[in-house]
Structure formats: structure tokens, C-alpha cells
Amino acid sequence: MIATGNHAVAYGVKAARAEVIAAYPITPQTQIIEKLSEFIEKGEMRAKFLRVESEHSAMAACIGASACGARAFTATSSQGLLYMSEMVFWAGLGSFPVVMAVVTRALAPPWSIWNEHTDMLTQRDAGWIAIMCESVQEAYDSSIQAFRIAEDRMVRQPVMFGLDAFSLSHTSERLELIGQEEAEAFLPAPEGGWKVIDFQDPTTYGNMAGPERMMEIRHSIMERVKDSARVIEEAASEFSRISGRGQAGLVEEYRTSGAEVILVVVGASSGDAKDAADALRDEGIRAGVARLRVLRPFPAEKIRAAVQGCRAVAVVDRDYSLGSGGIIGQEVASAIGAKPFNYIAGIGGRDLSVADFSGIAKDAISRAEAGEEGREIWWGIKG
Amino acid sequence: MVGHQGITETFTLKSLTDEEYLLPGNAACPGCAAVMAMRIGLKALGPRTVLIVPACCMSVAQGHYPKTPSKVPVFNTAFAASAATASGIRAALEMKGITDVYVVCWAGDGGTADIGIQSLSGAAERGDDLIYICYDNEAYMNTGTQRSSSTSEGARTTTTITGKAERKKDVPGIMMAHRIPYVATACASYPLDFANKLRRAVSIKGTRYIHLLSPCPPGWRYPSEKTVEVGRLAVETGAWILYEWTGGRCRLTGPSSGLADRSRRRPLEEYLRIQGRFSEADPSKIEAMKKRIDEEWEMILELCKG
Numbered sequence: 001m002i003a004t005g006n007h008a009v010a011y012g013v014k015a016a017r018a019e020v021i022a023a024y025p026i027t028p029q030t031q032i033i034e035k036l037s038e039f040i041e042k043g044e045m046r047a048k049f050l051r052v053e054s055e056h057s058a059m060a061a062c063i064g065a066s067a068c069g070a071r072a073f074t075a076t077s078s079q080g081l082l083y084m085s086e087m088v089f090w091a092g093l094g095s096f097p098v099v100m101a102v103v104t105r106a107l108a109p110p111w112s113i114w115n116e117h118t119d120m121l122t123q124r125d126a127g128w129i130a131i132m133c134e135s136v137q138e139a140y141d142s143s144i145q146a147f148r149i150a151e152d153r154m155v156r157q158p159v160m161f162g163l164d165a166f167s168l169s170h171t172s173e174r175l176e177l178i179g180q181e182e183a184e185a186f187l188p189a190p191e192g193g194w195k196v197i198d199f200q201d202p203t204t205y206g207n208m209a210g211p212e213r214m215m216e217i218r219h220s221i222m223e224r225v226k227d228s229a230r231v232i233e234e235a236a237s238e239f240s241r242i243s244g245r246g247q248a249g250l251v252e253e254y255r256t257s258g259a260e261v262i263l264v265v266v267g268a269s270s271g272d273a274k275d276a277a278d279a280l281r282d283e284g285i286r287a288g289v290a291r292l293r294v295l296r297p298f299p300a301e302k303i304r305a306a307v308q309g310c311r312a313v314a315v316v317d318r319d320y321s322l323g324s325g326g327i328i329g330q331e332v333a334s335a336i337g338a339k340p341f342n343y344i345a346g347i348g349g350r351d352l353s354v355a356d357f358s359g360i361a362k363d364a365i366s367r368a369e370a371g372e373e374g375r376e377i378w379w380g381i382k383g
Numbered sequence: 384m385v386g387h388q389g390i391t392e393t394f395t396l397k398s399l400t401d402e403e404y405l406l407p408g409n410a411a412c413p414g415c416a417a418v419m420a421m422r423i424g425l426k427a428l429g430p431r432t433v434l435i436v437p438a439c440c441m442s443v444a445q446g447h448y449p450k451t452p453s454k455v456p457v458f459n460t461a462f463a464a465s466a467a468t469a470s471g472i473r474a475a476l477e478m479k480g481i482t483d484v485y486v487v488c489w490a491g492d493g494g495t496a497d498i499g500i501q502s503l504s505g506a507a508e509r510g511d512d513l514i515y516i517c518y519d520n521e522a523y524m525n526t527g528t529q530r531s532s533s534t535s536e537g538a539r540t541t542t543t544i545t546g547k548a549e550r551k552k553d554v555p556g557i558m559m560a561h562r563i564p565y566v567a568t569a570c571a572s573y574p575l576d577f578a579n580k581l582r583r584a585v586s587i588k589g590t591r592y593i594h595l596l597s598p599c600p601p602g603w604r605y606p607s608e609k610t611v612e613v614g615r616l617a618v619e620t621g622a623w624i625l626y627e628w629t630g631g632r633c634r635l636t637g638p639s640s641g642l643a644d645r646s647r648r649r650p651l652e653e654y655l656r657i658q659g660r661f662s663e664a665d666p667s668k669i670e671a672m673k674k675r676i677d678e679e680w681e682m683i684l685e686l687c688k689g
Contacts, residue, residue, distance in 0.1 A: 019478040022471060048474035053505030057467030060460060060502065064435070064471025067458055070478055072471070086461050192479075197433050197456045197472065199484065204451035206459030213448065 003175040005139045005168040005268075009075065009101045010035035011175070012143025014045045015183040018073040018099070019190070022050035022061035026080040027113050028169045029103040033075055055080040059087030059098070066096035067205065069192020071147060074098070077165070078105035078119045085123060091158045092127025094206060095221060097150035097194055098158040100128075101143065104267070104318075105165040106348040114349020115165035117266060118319040121295070121327045123160070127221050129228050130296040131161040132267045134248070136173035138293075139163050141247060144178070145235045148187045152235075155228045156194050157221065164268035164318075165349070171268075182242045226297045250299035252291040253306050255281065259288030261361045261368075262307050264315040264332055264340070266292050269352045273316070276357030287361045292328065300335035307332075313340035313374075314364035318352070320344055325376035339374030341367055356380065394578040400426050409452035411444035414607025416571035416597040416614060417518040418444055421489065424516065427578040428585065430455055432485040435469045437499060438462040439491035439518075440525045463498045465490045466506035469513040485514060485585055492519040492533035496552045507561040507590040514584050514591045517554060518571075520599035528602040535622075537655075537664040537672050540602075546663040550675050556682075558592040559628055565591040567627035567636075571598065572614025576637040580627055587629070596623045604659025613657055621648040621676055624683050633686035643684055651676065 003011065009032045013021070021040075023033040039045035048065075052058045055076050062072035076084055081102055091098045102120045106112035117132070124130060129149060133139040139161070146159040163169050178186075196205040209217060229250060236247035254274045256262055261280075265273045270291040280287035290306040292299065307313045313336065317326025324330060329342030341364040346352035360379060404425035411418040417440060425432065433456045436442060442459060445451055460468040465488040473486045490499055495517035503515060522540045523529040530540040532552040539546050558566045564587045569577040577595060584591040598614045600607040617623040618638050625639040635643065642648050651673055655661040664672070 020471060020474045022467075022474075046478075048478055050470055050474055050511075051509065052467060052470070053501060053508070056461075056463060057470075057502045057505055060464035060467035061471030061474065063460070064458070064468040064473075065475035065478075066471075068472055068475035068479065070475035072475075087464060090461055090464075197458055199431060199433075199456065202430075202454060202456040204445055204448070204453055204457040204459070207445045207448050207451060207457070208443065209448045 001175050001177070002172050003136060004031065004170050004172050005136045005163045006031035006103070006170065007035050008136045008140035008175050009143045009163070010039065011177055012140040013073050014039050015178065015180065016144050016147045016187055017071065017189065018047055019070040020048050020050065020062065020065035020072045021074065022052050022058045022072070023074045024052055024055045024058050024076070024080060026077045028105060028165045029075045029077040029101070032101055055084035056087055059084045059091060062098045063087060063091050063094065063096050066098050066194065067197045069190060069195030071190045072098045073100070075101040075103070077103040078107055081119050081123065082107065088123050088128065089126045093221065095156050095194070096158060097156055099146045099150055100158065100160045102160050102162045103165050103169045104162050112348045113165065115167055116318055116347055116349065117162065120160065120162045121319050124296055127157055127225060128296060129157060129159040129225060129232070129294070131159065131294055132292065133161055133163050133168060134268060134270045134291065136168065136171065136175050137245065138248070139168065140175055140177070141239055141243065141245070144183060144187060145239055148235045149228060149231050151190060151194070152231045153193065155224055155231050157225055157228065162267065168268040176243070176245070178243050186239060186242055229297050229299060232294055248291065248293040250294045251302040251306055252293060254289040254291065256288035256290060256306050258286055259310050260286045261312040261314060261365050262288045262290055262310045263357055263361055264290050264292065264303065264307070264313060264328065266295070266328060267318065269346065272352065272354045273357045275354045276361060279354065280358055280361055285361065285365070298331050298335065303332060303335050307336060312364035312368035314343060314360050315340045316343045316345055316360060318346045320347070329376065333374070341374050342376045343379045344376065345379035350380065394427060394575055394582060396575065399578060402426065404430065404454045406452040406454065409444050410446045411440070412601055412607070414600040414610040415440070415444065416599065416610050417441065417520060420518060420571040420574070420577060420595055420597060423574040423578055424581055425455060427581040428485050428487065431483050432487055433458060433472060435460055435465050435472065435486070435488045437465040437490050437494040438525070439494050440520070441489060443525060462494055464502055465494060465499055466513070466515060467502040470506050470509065470511040473512050486512065488513060488515040490515070490517055491525070492517060492521060493523045493531045496533040496554050497531055504561065507558060507563050510563070510589045512588055514593070516593045516595055518595045518597040520597045520602055522602050524599050524602040536675060537668050538660045539663050546668065555592065555594045563590040563592060565627070565629045568594045568596070568623070568625055570596040570614045570618055570623055570625060572611045572618070573625065573637050576625060583627065583629070602660070605657055609657065616649065616654040616657060619649045620651045620654040621645065621680060622651060622654050624679060626683055628686065632689045633683060635687060643680070645677065645680070
């Protein structure tokens with residue numbers, strides 16, 4: 001079939017048999033919840049849809065549902081994600097395996113509905129596993145894998161997966177669905193082992209923990225989010241087996257072997273970066289791409305291995321940490337032990353084309369050749 | 384909408400269970416009316432009840448993890464989020480085929496009248512099947528007595544040291560405007576009135592709201608042994624009106640039923656003087672407060688005419 005990224009997510013959540021969906025509209029996410037609402041109203045999907053009055057309530061309702069052992073889903077974007085933020089942390093710090101799609105969009109002011117990753121990255125410390133999708137197919141595949149990762153006995157943490165505004169959310173591509181039987185084998189009905197509201201064994205959940213206990217509670221989440229890397233890779237490899245489609249896992253390497261310059265990228269424009277690498281190789285420049293599919297847990301070892309031996313590392317950030325460069329740039333610097341050339345590009349939906357990626361790769365090589373230290377560069381900024 | 388025909392029995396002191404669902408040794412202040420009411424409320428509701436508690440005095444009163452005074456499941460949620468959390472719990476229980484559980488929010492006045500009113504309004508508009516109890520101690524008591532929109536006019540708080548200038552927000556009125564099937568007021572000093580209102584509430588589906596006045600010794604500045612007396616004076620002076628509204632019909636309950644005629648009410652000063660928080664209220668302020676109380680009575684009596 002042909003579908004947009006947003007509809008692919010709705011098909012994925014349907015295949016995953018989410019039981020409670022609570023959501024609030026925001027561009028460019030709205031089509032996800034419209035489609036899910038339609039599935040439910042037409043009787044094609046058995047779930048409760050809560051049309052809540054805000055994103056804060058959407059996540060609160062997902063948490064309440066998850067606390068009863070139900071499979072819960074929501075989707076949001078930008079201002080909505082920030083409005084929800086208190087409950088995003090509540091889900092992460094409370095270890096509720098909720099799944100959320102985030103259609104990444106710039107933050108206001110000034111108003112913008114266009115693409116940028118800053119919104120999703122502001123939530124990176126909330127105890128959520130974070131995935132960024134490259135294609136419509138990957139949005140579908142990830143939406144099913146997300147529940148399996150979240151609900152894994154060794155993880156039991158929420159998962160968010162990101163889609164670039166418009167360039168993925170609203171772009172139609174070929175989409176293959178998996179059969180319902182395969183979906184059920186890959187992701188069995190929720191057994192709700194994470195349930196905390198239990199009338200057989202009543203407990204008080206979330207009451208005050210003193211300084212003598214809090215560190216251990218947080219440490220346990222840190223360990224489980226880190227250890228989820230293995231579960232993410234297992235889920236990808238099993239999904240690959242049942243779907244017959246390759247899955248990226250944590251990091252996708254593209255022509256990195258023997259590369260002199262590697263573009264470290266995230267999300268939907270990764271395809272353009274790969275096209276740029278092909279074009280550069282044709283020109284005799286040995287370029288490669290390392291695409292981060294997973295941002296939490298940050299796959300530091302994988303990225304270190306991917307860029308090993310290359311002369312110039314060019315991290316392209318579609319986001320910023322104002323006062324400290326790009327957010328992915330910081331993560332990569334920490335992983336490889338040296339500051340990369342950190343290009344901040346495509347902010348607020350500014351186009352990021354194959355030519356831009358080629359230009360960035362060449363710029364990084366020339367800076368490396370000139371012996372420059374890694375630094376932050378706002379790519380294509382007007383005088 | 385279901386009316387009074389939903390009543391199946393009336394609680395008396397004898398018929399209220401001896402089973403305790405809220406155990407002694409909790410961390411509430413001595414004389415806490417909210418905890419007294421929770422003890423009675425859980426007796427009325429029984430063990431198939433889940434309590435959703437946002438940030439409020441109960442967050443502290445329930446004590447430190449891993450201990451708890453509650454024998455029913457309690458789920459702590461964020462300040463603004465109790466009704467939405469309850470909606471999610473109800474939706475999940477429905478999906479799991481569990482239909483014999485009462486989903487009950489137990490929130491303070493700040494978490495209801497101020498920061499939580501949006502999610503409460505959302506749940507009420509959707510008609511989600513939950514009981515929302517606001518235990519109203521008329522200020523942010525958990526943080527040390529700061530003014531809320533539900534603080535009484537004239538009351539001194541740490542952020543209104545000369546007394547609150549504005550009138551108390553009428554949250555039950557706001558809930559009636561949602562046309563939910565059941566809205567009631569209660570006061571912790573009248574446990575059977577409260578228990579019977581819960582009894583009525585559980586016999587009705589949809590969003591049900593009970594606004595429970597909960598005197599607070601440290602915040603209202605009176606000796607802890609006087610909690611019941613203070614709450615009774617609130618009702619007997621007419622400052623707090625006990626009523627229930629269902630299916631568009633309102634009726635006075637408890638002692639309030641006999642107080643429609645203002646000459647039968649005790650002087651407001653008796654209620655004000657027993658507490659330290661109204662010490663700043665001069666005679667002109669007290670007159671203004673009396674006028675407001677008359678206005679409230681007029682409105683409720685108008686509703687009672689049906």
C-alpha cells in the first residue's frame with residue numbers, strides 16, 4: 001500500500017493492539033489519532049479512545065491505563081510535548097511502558113509548524129527509550145517494536161519514536177504491513193506484568209521516598225534503559241525475520257568502511273545524506289553515513305566504532321542546546337572523546353538537501369585538513 | 384440520568400462496616416479532618432476502590448514508601464492530573480473487563496479548584512465513570528497555608544496576610560454546570576451524611592463530584608481537638624451548605640435542611656472566632672461575608688425549588 005508516515009504509525013498501533021489511546025490534536029501529528037479514532041469507531045480495532053482536553057491529560061491517562069496493565073499509546077508534537085513534559089517524566093520515572101509517537105516540530109515563538117528535533121530531544125533525560133525513524137516503513141515497523149521493547153521484562157520503560165514533521169509525517173511512500181498473526185506472535189497480548197493497581201495485592205504506588213531510597217530507584221531505571229540496547233537489537237532482528245525487511249537496530253552504517261568523512265545523522269533526511277555519500281564517492285571523496293536510529297540509550301560504542309579511523313566526523317543536528325551547540329553533537333563528542341564538526345542545520349523546517357549534506361561533508365574535510373578543532377557551525381545561516 | 388431511586392440503603396453508625404481500610408499510624412496532622420473523612424469514605428466504598436491522589440496533604444499523610452496506611456490500592460499522580468489519570472484507569476479496567484471497581488480521586492482544593500480544574504472539567508465533560516472527592520481545607524496546607532481560589536473570603540493565609548479579598552470559588556457550581564449526574568457538598572464533621580452521599584454516588588454511573596469541607600487545625604488555627612466542632616459551626620452558621628444535586632434537582636441535607644430560614648442559623652461570628660485565620664476580619668468584612676453567604680443560600684434554595 002501507499003501511506004503517509006502518520007498513517008503508518010496508526011496501522012502499526014492497530015497491529016500492536018493498543019488498548020487505551022488518549023490524545024489531543026496538534027499539527028502535524030493529528031492524522032495519527034484521527035486514523036486510530038476511525039479504526040476504533042468503525043470497529044476495526046478494539047480499544048478505548050480518550051479524547052482528552054490536553055496533552056498533560058493524555059499522558060496522565062496513558063499512565064493510569066498502564067498502571068492497570070493495559071497497553072497505552074499517545075502521539076504529540078512540539079508545544080504539546082512540552083505541555084505534557086511533567087507526565088512524560090512521570091511515565092519514565094514511574095516505569096510505565098507507555099508508547100508515544102512524536103512528530104518533531106519547532107518550538108514557538110515565533111510560531112512554526114515545521115520540522116526540527118529540539119522538541120523530542122528536550123525529553124531525553126526522562127527515562128524513555130527514544131527512536132528516530134527514517135522512512136514510512138520504519139515508522140510502521142518501529143511503532144510495533146516500540147511496544148515489545150517497552151513491555152520487555154528486563155526493560156519496562158516507556159518508548160517514544162520520532163517522525164520528522166511533513167518530510168515523514170505527511171510524505172507518502174510504499175508501506176508493507178505484517179499479518180495480524182505475525183504481529184501477535186511478535187507482540188503477544190499484554191500480560192500486564194507491570195501492573196501496579198492490583199486489588200488482590202493492594203499497594204500504594206508513588207508515595208514519598210526518602211533520600212535513603214531514591215538513588216537506588218533512579219539507578220535501577222538507568223540500568224534498565226542502558227540494558228534496553230540489547231532488547232532493541234533483538235526486537236529489530238526478530239522483526240526483520242518475520243517481515244523479511246532489514247531493520248536498523250541502534251545505528252545504521254552506510255558506506256562507512258574506509259570513509260575519510262562520516263556524516264552522523266538522525267531521522268528522515270538520512271536518505272539525503274546517503275545520496276550525498278554516493279555522489280561524493282563518485283567524485284572520489286570517501287564519504288559515509290552513520291544514522292542514529294536510537295538516541296536513548298545513546299549507542300556510544302556503536303557510534304565510536306562507526307567513526308573509527310575517519311578523518312572528519314560531521315554531526316548534523318536539526319536541534320540546538322542554546323549556549324552549547326547541537327544536542328547530538330554533544331552526545332557524539334562524549335562518545336568519541338573529541339569534539340566533532342557539529343553542523344546545526346535545517347532548523348524550523350529550513351530545507352536540508354543532498355547538496356547541503358555534500359557541502360557539509362566537504363566543509364568538514366577541509367576544516368580537518370586545515371587542522372581545525374571540532375566546533376559548532378550554523379550551516380547556511382544568512383548574513 | 385439516575386435520580387434518588389439509586390439509593391439502596393442508608394448508612395447508620397451500626398451498618399457502616401467495622402472493617403478499617405485506612406489504618407492508624409499514618410502521617411496526618413492531629414485533628415486532620417481529611418483523614419477522618421477518608422476513613423469513613425473507605426468504609427462506605429469498600430475494598431474494590433482505587434484512590435487516585437495528586438499532590439496534596441494526602442501525599443504526605445500516606446507516609447513513606449514502602450509503608451502505607453491504606454488497604455485499598457492508592458495511585459499517586461501529578462498535581463494537575465488526578466481526573467485524567469482516573470479516566471485512564473477506568474478505560475483500562477473496562478478493557479480488562481473489570482466492572483466492579485470504584486475509581487475515586489481524592490484531591491485537595493488546590494488540586495481541584497486551581498491546577499487540576501482543567502483535567503477535572505475534561506473528565507466531567509466526557510462523563511468518565513469516576514467519583515471525584517475534593518477535600519477542601521481552603522488553602523495549600525501541604526506547603527504551609529497559601530491562598531487557593533477555594534480559600535474563604537477574609538481568611539488569613541501566608542500569601543494573604545490581611546485576609547483574602549476575593550470570594551471562594553464555587554467548584555460544586557462549576558461541576559453542576561457540566562450537567563454531570565451527581566454533585567454534592569459534605570463536611571467531615573458529618574460522617575454519615577458524607578457516607579450516604581458516597582452511597583448515592585456509587586449507585587450512579589458517570590462523573591460524580593463531592594466537595595467535602597475539611598477543617599485543618601494548623602491552617603485554620605484552632606486546637607486539634609476542635610475539628611468536629613469547627614466543621615459543625617461551618618454548617619450551623621450557614622457558612623457551608625450541605626446539599627446534593629442530582630438529575631437537575633437539588634435538596635438540602637443534614638442540619639442544612641433546617642437552616643433555609645436564616646434566623647435559625649447560629650451567628651457567623653461563632654464560626655469565625657473559634658479560628659485564628661479570621662482574626663484580621665473587621666466588622667465591615669464580616670458583614671460582607673454574611674452578604675456572600677446569603678447569596679449562596681439564595682442560589683442553592685433557588686436550585687432546590689427545581
